[in-house]
Amino acid sequence: MTGIPLRVGLVGYGLAGSVFHAPLIAATEGLALDTVVTSNPERQRQARAEFPDVRVATTPDELFDRAGELDLIVIASPNRTHVPLATAALEAGLPVVVDKPVAGTAAGARELAALAEARGLLLSVFQNRRWDNDFLTLRTLVDEGELGDVYRFESRFERWRPQLKGGWRESGDPAEIGGLLYDLGSHVVDQALVLFGPVSSVYAETDTRREGARTDDDTFIALTHANGVRSHLYVSAATAQLGPRFRVLGSKAGYVKHGLDPQEAALRDGLRPGTTGADWGTEPEDLWGRIGSGESPVTGGGRPAPTLPGDYPAYYAAVARALLSGGPNPVTALEAAAALDVLEAARRSADEKVTVTLR
Numbered sequence: 001m002t003g004i005p006l007r008v009g010l011v012g013y014g015l016a017g018s019v020f021h022a023p024l025i026a027a028t029e030g031l032a033l034d035t036v037v038t039s040n041p042e043r044q045r046q047a048r049a050e051f052p053d054v055r056v057a058t059t060p061d062e063l064f065d066r067a068g069e070l071d072l073i074v075i076a077s078p079n080r081t082h083v084p085l086a087t088a089a090l091e092a093g094l095p096v097v098v099d100k101p102v103a104g105t106a107a108g109a110r111e112l113a114a115l116a117e118a119r120g121l122l123l124s125v126f127q128n129r130r131w132d133n134d135f136l137t138l139r140t141l142v143d144e145g146e147l148g149d150v151y152r153f154e155s156r157f158e159r160w161r162p163q164l165k166g167g168w169r170e171s172g173d174p175a176e177i178g179g180l181l182y183d184l185g186s187h188v189v190d191q192a193l194v195l196f197g198p199v200s201s202v203y204a205e206t207d208t209r210r211e212g213a214r215t216d217d218d219t220f221i222a223l224t225h226a227n228g229v230r231s232h233l234y235v236s237a238a239t240a241q242l243g244p245r246f247r248v249l250g251s252k253a254g255y256v257k258h259g260l261d262p263q264e265a266a267l268r269d270g271l272r273p274g275t276t277g278a279d280w281g282t283e284p285e286d287l288w289g290r291i292g293s294g295e296s297p298v299t300g301g302g303r304p305a306p307t308l309p310g311d312y313p314a315y316y317a318a319v320a321r322a323l324l325s326g327g328p329n330p331v332t333a334l335e336a337a338a339a340l341d342v343l344e345a346a347r348r349s350a351d352e353k354v355t356v357t358l359r
Helices: 015-026 041-050 060-064 079-091 106-119 133-143 184-196 263-268 313-325 333-352
Strands: 006-011 031-037 055-057 072-075 096-099 123-126 150-158 199-207 218-225 230-236 246-250 254-257 289-292 303-305
Touching: 006 015, 006 060, 006 313, 015 031, 015 041, 015 072, 015 096, 015 263, 015 313, 031 060, 031 313, 041 055, 055 060, 060 079, 072 079, 079 096, 079 106, 106 123, 106 333, 123 313, 123 333, 133 184, 133 246, 133 254, 133 289, 150 184, 184 218, 184 230, 184 333, 199 333, 218 333
Parallel strands: 006 031, 006 072, 031 055, 072 096, 096 123, 150 230
Antiparallel strands: 150 246, 199 218, 218 230, 246 254, 254 289, 289 303
């Protein structure tokens, strides 16, 4: 890509904005981080220290008032603001990237998608964990038939955080769209849909385990896909002993992978794509998963399966291509709406203690 880079306005500089979006935007050829919106003085200082050339605004309206000076808006603010801010950006004539979940309901996501289509604008959803190292590896194994016909997919995004951190993500107010079902659940459901397609039925259990917690922090979702694959998905902040990240069983072999993709930890530590050479997103061999069959109580059988490098930078590279040369949208709002259909069904299933059938 050549020429003048696209100017990006980033709304929100909390965890999502400062750890994920800003570093990845800045590392992407064809994009330039122009403005960060945050009303928090400490975060304003942080943004200026990390990106000395960035402009800082205190409200999103300051961005929309100068829409003609920008080429893309990225929304990394609290979940409840996603729909109104994305709507305002699209109505101002600006393409938009929205952090997950794009909306609190599938209907809200589809309304945004319709608005973007009517305006002829890109609307993309940041589902960075499609570019996790373990997911890229598993997707390749499935596509190449290494496991045979997959019949069960187990995915765990578990943490041991017995103390509450506070903030809107742990709020009991439904308007905040907090809790793990919509937070980490957005990732594991999206990955299941990418791998195995539409879902025909949903069963879920949501619990609040930690003292003082006001929203779900230990959740299980069981999906039956239209093709017959069953996905068992676990998200938790109250897991004292972590299970495997993936356990996938097929007619020829199984795949078991422990540990999390290293990119989030690297970004939190201040490392940036493009500054670590060819090592970005890679992990040591002792963390590789295993593929095969067997009953060894130590290794689980099989052989080591090299883990492909994780590649979060690929998301914004695809966004840049979509805007500059008409490449495909890396994650559409309609794909996000399909995941929200599942999350809404999971909420209903847990509340009513029923299995919910999707059309």
